[in-house]
Amino acid sequence: MHLFLLLILPVPAVIGQIDPEHCRYALGMEDGRIKDEDITASSQWYDTTGPQYARLHCDNGDGAWCPKGPLEPSDSQYLQIDLKKLTFLTLIGTQGRYAGNLGKEFAQEYRLNYSRDGQLWKSWKNRQGQGVLFGNKNTYAVSSNDLKPPIIARFVRVIPVTKLSSTVCMRLELYGCPWDDGLISYSAPVASLNDSTYDGVLDRRKLSGGLGQLTDGMTGLDDYLMTRQFNVWPGYDYLGWKNDTPGTQEYVEMEFVFDGPRNFTSMKVHSNNMFSRGVKIFSSVSCWFKLRLNSPWEAEPVVFKTVLDDRNPSARYVTVPLNRHAAKYVRCRFHFADVWMMFSEISFLSEDTILASEIPEIGTSAPDEDISTTITTKTAVPSSSDSSEEGNMPILIGCLVTIILLLVVIIFLILWCQCVCKVLEKAPRRILDEEVTVRLSSCSDTIILQTPPVPPRSRHPPAGTTHADPHYERIFLLDPQYQNPVALRNKLPELPQSAEASACGGGYAE
Template sequence: MENHLIFLLPETLPCVVGVCRYPLGMSGGQIQDEDISASSQWSESTAARYGRLDFEEGDGAWCPERTVEPDSLKEFLQIDLRSLHFITLVGTQGRHAGGIGNEFAQMYKIKYSRDGSRWISWRNRQGEQVIEGNRNAYDIMLKDLEPPIIARFVRFMPVSDHSMNVCMRVELYGCEWLDGLVSYNAPAGEQMSLEGQPVHFNDSVYDGAVIYSMTEGLGQLTDGMCGLDDFTHSHVYNVWPGYDYVGWTNESFPNGYVEIMFEFDRTRNFTTMKVHCNNMFTRHIKAFRQVVCYFRSEADWEATPLSFSPVVDDVNPSARFITVSLANHMASAMKCHFYFADTWMMFSEITFQSDTAMYNTTLAPPKTGSGPPTRDDPTHKIDDSNTRILIGCLVAIIFILVAIIVIILWRQVWQKMLEKASRRMLDDELTASLSLQSETFAYSHNNPSSSSAPSEQESSSTYERIFPLGPDYQEPSRLIRKLPEFSHSSEEAGDMKSPYCDGVPHYAEADIVNLQGVTGGNTYAVPALTMDLLSGKDVAVEEFPRKLLTFKEKLGEGQFGEVHLCEAEGMQEFMDEDFSFDISDNQPVLVAVKMLRADANKNARNDFLKEIKIMSRLKDPNIIRLLAVCICSDPLCMITEYMENGDLNQFLSRHEPEGQLALISNAPTVSYSNLCYMATQIASGMRYLSSLNFVHRDLATRNCLVGKNYTIKIADFGMSRNLYSGDYYRIQGRAVLPIRWMSWESILLGKFTTASDVWAFGVTLWETLTFCNEQPYSQLTDEQVIENTGEFFRDQKRQVYLPQPVLCPDSVYKIMLNCWRRNTKERPSFQEIHRALLENDT
């Protein structure tokens, strides 16, 4: 059965699942060692704490004491998330240990618990428990949990059809479960006869007991998936009509209502409840006529219920959320009577908004392995006098915050006035000192002698323009001026005579087109003048039929879309005459498909189309080529080349340098001359980009793809892959920057230029000659890396450079050091780098 790439249309998007996909802390270290336990361990160096995705500490993974036997579920790796989380995705990896290990789990099961006592076996929507694991010891395998789970404790249980040694590294992806709901009890869903065919409205993923009613579990009403307007269709494939909804008929309820009881993790202060209802009134289905809710804060139910009546809609048949105000009731449980407005009532999702109630006692989480969490009985609410004091403090805080906001707004207005004035000055400079050669889009200076050298195209915007940062990071250049060690005069600062430190003509902030990119990151920064020329031409690629794309795996995802690895049939017919594949005409071609999310905003769509225009003009042997597009209907897609050997980082990490050690380990090798050949190709591709004034901003081995015979092509979707999340420094939980590859002026001043790409090339060359065995500056924390950039700025000979790799001759290490020169004008051009590498290889 063919597995085609599936595109989600806007009306089929999930309520929560599509955005709740953040790593929860195994690879990032937020989950502490004491919260990771296991049934057993083979040795101290393979203990549970080493089961972190993409980490190589200890012996490289968690390994159980015994081999895994068929039909045995005795061994497990357990993670305590300390609170309830909504988990949508899991990642697994085996034990590689630099080529020494080769153990991995080919299959596994997941069990989860919300309280540590009752464990539930995860099943997919077809009822299957076994999840496909890894095929080798080093690649990361990501698997969507369909349905997602709500849990505090999660166990990974390796499974095998024969006796074998296994090791695992894992990660969980999702977000915190803010609802606090631990179970709902409701009557079992019923069956409708529609045109002689049964339509089932049962809660098929409910994880509690289901007999005549559903008790002590969660299911489709909390799975983050909203039903469609037409209940007979579903955004889940290969399921029955009515799958998305839990529904009841009034014939089964003589009292005229359905009672649903909700249990929460602790007493909460409830503000609203949102119920997603079907309203297909032509089929005698309507949203509820009235809901009456009772609250239990301690032992007894409150005598006075809350009642809410929405407006009955007989005009619009669309499914919708109905928001019920809960008037800040304090409760740990709630039961609601939903009254019928017609023959049928159907819900697909119920969510709650609340704050945790304040008590004199607190919830004390248990230590790992000590059993379920316990809670002191909350017996006393805060008394009225304390409440008055608290309110008074809150009012005072609000006044202070208002004053701070007024000051910030006033400063921003003043700053914008200064920016406008400086921008006018910069525009005048630009007009006087720039000329654009339309044939090559080359950016040259007024000095004719310099026109042959690739010039620097500079994005002078601060991080406020590049990433949505918080106030502490919006103005790095202004922040620098406040620091005593950075308050040098222009004479002391060397080439720092202005915020534009290289002294060459630059593009003003308004003259740069910064595209976010479907994968969330560093799509080439392009001069607006170049973009204007591009926008005046038609896209030089053809529309490709979606049905000819066959899904292979998800490569990654970003803020605005996803990247999929696919096979494309008949792609040769859509190619230019100057491009050919090294395969026969009747074979499918391996391609990468960038897909814009269907819910992306207008700006993201415009950026996507601009990115297509840019990519369609890039034609170089060492740059990933745009092959075709799918833009006649949503979701928008661009289809690019993909190289069969994956990215350079993973390729080199699976190989060893030629020598005695490689012979002993029987590992595949790459010669030094082939390393130089690959580095030369990267320099050639960057030489081409710099000739067009394009700034890549994320050059690294993860963004270089490897084909046959060590062919290299530069790409741009490394940021979208969870595999490389550790390469990016997260600022205030939002923006991510590849700081270990960035020049000092990019980090401190927010400047991205051809010269900063040269700096990143030096780091990429260092990665290549070390076979990507470690991260750049692996001995430094992220904060220390940023501090080191300050040493480059001060230039007092205290900065730390990357060390010379073992395989690297002095002449090549000199190229790296030249790439990392403090003064941007002293760094070599990519043309010079390319020539030097060619001479070194010969």
């Protein structure tokens, strides 16, 4: 049964990025997985309206978190949640203070701040640059807001907003999934098609210290002028560099920083390939690695050359093997194959466990001559390791063997049933085709049918009926063995008179 379920269920593919449409799991405010000590606030009105009572659908204490005093438009009171690890946030739901229909306070609007390390805080804004989210209209209904773009953070602050002095109370839940990739920032030169949601710093035409469109889980379309978003400009989904962009010399250089050392298996780059407009995937890429900030880059890079495609204009993922290099910092140079190079997503398949034997020796050379040309790349979450793929191989082989055996059995049964049906159809036809001899006695009008011997059929006469003559039996007109005597008699040749006389005097002849 388990093998059969494996056969009919699709095998999950190893992908490098999170799908925002499916990453919508409650993170634990309502059910208590987020502990009270991980929920703090800038202030509280009473002990019974502390931050630990800001849980969705919960009426403990006085029913919600309420900051101290009436909230003024200039205030920045906040509720802070520590998720304990980097998380991909896609949705937030809020309520007011219901308290058994005694509460009257709720937040009509609020803002979000977030941090990956608890030190540097960033303000969330949507794709149109607006940072205020609509809240509640009453104390009991849940108001939900999709976060577009999503947030990658460990710490989140919810800041109620008011236009007039008023008392505000809130309950909430956060939704998303773990950001297992561990990427905390990427840097890049400013692109001709820019990164509109980048949350880092722009300095001297270089982006650094943040994440943006390359980590939002949204891949671009085949036609880069089309977009999956609303109310945005053409080409929004891609970061695009032209080969004469300042800071690029036949290649674009990107640097990725992770939250700790990792073993890198591969990198996946979603690239546009509309060659009719001068856009192609990169011709080759070279990547260097290092474990520490002050260490030099490894002397020998990993070099990968692509196969260019001038027939299919579809955007596609290009997988670059990284040969299980151990590093915390990765620098890659993507070389132009045409006038334009456009990326919408970059993801890494990696593990956060490093063996001592995999730590590289410190080299002496490094590609540091043009640090200013570092390019942004989008990283997505790795989903599995090589060891898990190898462990699944016997299961897949077993599934295939089981499928083949089931097909063989089904085909055998079908052929057997067809053979039996043909035999049953031919049996009555053979009986009808055999020669039948009929002789008539004109004296007694008795008809004797002589046919080749037929296997006896059991016939049980109905109760109370007996056969007066063993030469007679009841004939069923629908019986395939029944022959109409009249038709047979018409076919018989006329007998000489002497033969008829002898037949009258001598009785029946067979």
